[in-house]
Amino acid sequence: MKYLKQFCIILLISFLGELLHILIPLPIPASVYGLVLMLTALCTGILKLTQVRETADFLIEIMPVMFIPAAVGLLESWSALQPIWLPVIVVTVLTTIIVMAATGRVTQYMIHRSHRQKMKGADTP
Amino acid sequence: MKAYLADSVFFGAVISLAAYEAGLLIRRRFKLAVLNPLLIATVCVMAVLTLFKVEYRHYNEGARYISYLLTPATVCLAVPLYQQLMLLRKNLKAVAGGITAGVLASLASVFVLAKLFSLTHEQYVTLLPKSITTAIGMGVSEELGGISTITVAVIIVTGILGNVIAESVFKIFRIEEPIAKGLALGTASHAIGTAKAMELGEVEGAMSSLAIAVAGLMTVVGASLFANLM
Numbered sequence: 497m498k499y500l501k502q503f504c505i506i507l508l509i510s511f512l513g514e515l516l517h518i519l520i521p522l523p524i525p526a527s528v529y530g531l532v533l534m535l536t537a538l539c540t541g542i543l544k545l546t547q548v549r550e551t552a553d554f555l556i557e558i559m560p561v562m563f564i565p566a567a568v569g570l571l572e573s574w575s576a577l578q579p580i581w582l583p584v585i586v587v588t589v590l591t592t593i594i595v596m597a598a599t600g601r602v603t604q605y606m607i608h609r610s611h612r613q614k615m616k617g618a619d620t621p
Numbered sequence: 622m623k624a625y626l627a628d629s630v631f632f633g634a635v636i637s638l639a640a641y642e643a644g645l646l647i648r649r650r651f652k653l654a655v656l657n658p659l660l661i662a663t664v665c666v667m668a669v670l671t672l673f674k675v676e677y678r679h680y681n682e683g684a685r686y687i688s689y690l691l692t693p694a695t696v697c698l699a700v701p702l703y704q705q706l707m708l709l710r711k712n713l714k715a716v717a718g719g720i721t722a723g724v725l726a727s728l729a730s731v732f733v734l735a736k737l738f739s740l741t742h743e744q745y746v747t748l749l750p751k752s753i754t755t756a757i758g759m760g761v762s763e764e765l766g767g768i769s770t771i772t773v774a775v776i777i778v779t780g781i782l783g784n785v786i787a788e789s790v791f792k793i794f795r796i797e798e799p800i801a802k803g804l805a806l807g808t809a810s811h812a813i814g815t816a817k818a819m820e821l822g823e824v825e826g827a828m829s830s831l832a833i834a835v836a837g838l839m840t841v842v843g844a845s846l847f848a849n850l851m
Contacts, residue, residue, distance in 0.1 A: 528754070530693075531696055531833075562690050569774075590730060596790045
């Protein structure tokens with residue numbers, strides 16, 4: 497019964513996220529509201545980790561599968577894409593690499609810098 | 622045969638799961654990053670649908686029950702994030718700086734490339750939200766006057782591409798910190814990238830989950846500003 501209860505809690509939070517999505521006129525999906533709600537519930541202790549953990553781990557593990565239907569749906573968008581496919585492909589490939597490199601490098605640089613500062617602080621008491 | 626497949630509510634789900642299982646098997650066998658299970662599964666399903674002339678809407682009759690789980694699964698991303706909260710607090714500045722840099726790089730590079738290809742305003746705003754999660758990206762595209770079906774297609778391609786190339790990109794740009802890898806995956810290729818981050822490790826997965834939400838929200842604001850540039 498553990499899994500049923502956990503799944504119920506997760507669906508309840510998804511439902512609350514959906515409710516917020518309908519009530520608040522912003523382009524923010526139910527899933528992002530739900531993620532914030534779940535995090536808040538865990539941080540405030542309203543929800544304990546043990547009350548959702550196994551089912552959450554399972555859902556996250558099978559997440560890639562959930563993208564297959566949408567990805568197969570690309571078959572349908574081909575007619576819309578056809579006239580501009582070349583620029584679209586170039587933009588997609590380049591920006592994906594640029595964003596990944598920029599985010600990773602900047603984060604890494606800032607982590608290393610703060611480590612160095614701490615080291616310096618330790619050297620000069 | 623065709624009529625039977627069109628009527629079945631299980632066909633779409635079964636073929637999706639089976640194709641993913643096949644993808645996992647192939648990857649285990651050859652251990653190549655291009656042989657991504659999601660990519661293999663997608664191509665396999667497309668091939669079967671084309672071969673048996675099954676329409677997408679018939680396939681989706683069963684497959685949509687898999688998509689249905691996407692919202693609850695995204696909600697669950699809060700769990701690994703919660704488990705890494707201490708790490709997040711300790712590196713708050715670096716995390717904020719990294720995601721901001723990524724979002725700006727995304728918007729600016731789309732702008733520059735759109736200028737280069739002299740795209741129309743409509744095509745430009747269609748591409749602006751390409752790195753963020755589908756549901757937010759679709760809304761942003763519609764709001765700015767883009768073509769949301771193309772936005773969705775580009776978002777999915779971006780996700781799969783990021784999932785496939787991530788490890789090579791990390792190697793080339795010498796990105797080694799788990800926090801940096803996670804944020805890079807989440808900011809560049811949203812939830813599909815996060816699936817990859819989860820494979821890399823707990824820290825990577827948690828940071829990638831965080832990046833989906835934060836980069837998504839930043840892009841809502843950023844894209845509306847960038848939309849006026851062209």
